[in-house]
Amino acid sequence: MKSIEISARSVEEAVKMALEELQMKENEVNVEVLEEPSKGFLGILGSKMARVKVTEKVDPLKNTRKFLEDIAEKMGVIVDVVVKPEKGGYITMELVGDDLGILIGRRGDTLDALQYLANLVANKNNLGARLKIILDAENYRARREETLIKLAVRMADKVKKTGRKIVLEPMNPQERRIIHTALQHEDQIDTLSEGEEPFRKVVISLKS
C-alpha cells in the first residue's frame, strides 16, 4: 500500500503533486488533509503550508487476485484469476490455466487451503463488509457436489437396506451441507454431523 505526505501552498496543489509522485489518478487514492493552509499576518508571519497524506486505495479483490496469481506462479503453475460477479453473498474466483491438479489437491484440500488464505487476504485492511470468496478451478466445486450427492443417495439406500447407520469420512462444512441437503427430503433417513473440526463427519441413519 503506497502512501505519501506532501506540503504545498494549497491542498489542491499538494494533492496534485502527490498524485504525480505516485503516478496515480484521484479516484485511485484516499486523501487526508493533515493541515489546512493559512495565510498568516500580512501573508508573511505565521503562514502555514497545506499538508496532505495521499494513500493508495486498497482494492481487496484486485489484491486477492494478485495474491492467487503470485502463489500459483511460485507453485509452478501459471494461472489467470477470473473474478465472477457476486452471487448470494459469495464471489467466485476461478483459477484458469493448464494442469491445475496441483492447486486442487486430494479431495480439494489444496484448493480449500488456498480459498481460506484468499479470504484472509481479501479481508485484511478491508473496512467494508466482509468478503466471502469461493475459489474454483476446472469446475471442481460443481464436480465435487455431484459426486457428494451421488454418494449421499447411495449411502442412504444402503442404510435403508441394512438398517445400520453409516459414518462418512471427515468433510468441511460446505461439503457436509451438500450431504444434508441432498437427503433432507428422504422421509426414512436422518443425517447429523458429529466430531470436531476439521474431522467432523456426517452420520446417515434410519429415522427412529
Place this chain on the structure above:
Amino acid sequence: MKELVETLAKALVDDVEEVKVTSREENDVLILELHVASPDMGKIIGKQGRIARAIRTVVRAAAVRKDKKVIVDIVQ
C-alpha cells in the same frame, strides 16, 4: 519453496519487513523456518493453527511437484 512461504506470509502479516525465511536441508528434508514480528504471530498461526495448516497444505502441494519433503517451521 522459500519464496512461496515468503509470499504467503507477507500477504497475511502487517509488518512485511520482518518476514524472514531461512532454509536448510536435513536428511533429504527441506526445512523452512518462518520468522515474523511477534504481533503478527497470530496472523500466520490462526485459531487452533488453522492458518499455519493452510500454509503447510499449500507448501506441501508445491513440494509434490518437486518430489521433495518440506517442513515449515514457525519460529519466534
